[in-house]
Amino acid sequence: MQSTPDTATAARLLTGGRVDAWFTLSQRVLHAVKSEGLDPSTIVIGTPVGSLRLWLASNAEFDPEVATKLAQAFEEMKADGSYEAIVSAYLN
Known part of the structure; x- marks a missing residue:
C-alpha cells in the first residue's frame, strides 16, 4: 500500500505501472488521469466494492x-x- 499527497501523483503512479490499483471513485481517477495529460482509455475500472x-x-x-x-x-x-x-x- 502506498499513500500519495494528491490525485496527480496517484494518476502518474498508476499509469506508469508503479502501482497496480487505485482505490477511489472512478470519476476521480479518470479526471486525474486526463488532467495529467495521460490517456484515460488505458484505465480499467474494476467492479465497485460499494456505493453511496x-x-x-x-x-x-x-x-x-x-x-x-x-x-x-x-x-x-x-x-x-x-x-x-x-x-x-x-x-x-
Missing part, C-alpha cells in the same frame, strides 16, 4: 420550490443527455 448516495445540502431557509426546480432540471439534463456530455468532458 450524495445529497445537496442547504440551510433551513432554502426555498423548497427552488429545490424542486433543481431536481427537475437535473432529471431533464439526464434525460436529454446533457448531464452525460458534461461528465464525459471531464472524464473522457
Whole structure:
C-alpha cells in the first residue's frame, strides 16, 4: 500500500505501472488521469466494492420550490443527455 499527497501523483503512479490499483471513485481517477495529460482509455475500472448516495445540502431557509426546480432540471439534463456530455468532458 502506498499513500500519495494528491490525485496527480496517484494518476502518474498508476499509469506508469508503479502501482497496480487505485482505490477511489472512478470519476476521480479518470479526471486525474486526463488532467495529467495521460490517456484515460488505458484505465480499467474494476467492479465497485460499494456505493453511496450524495445529497445537496442547504440551510433551513432554502426555498423548497427552488429545490424542486433543481431536481427537475437535473432529471431533464439526464434525460436529454446533457448531464452525460458534461461528465464525459471531464472524464473522457
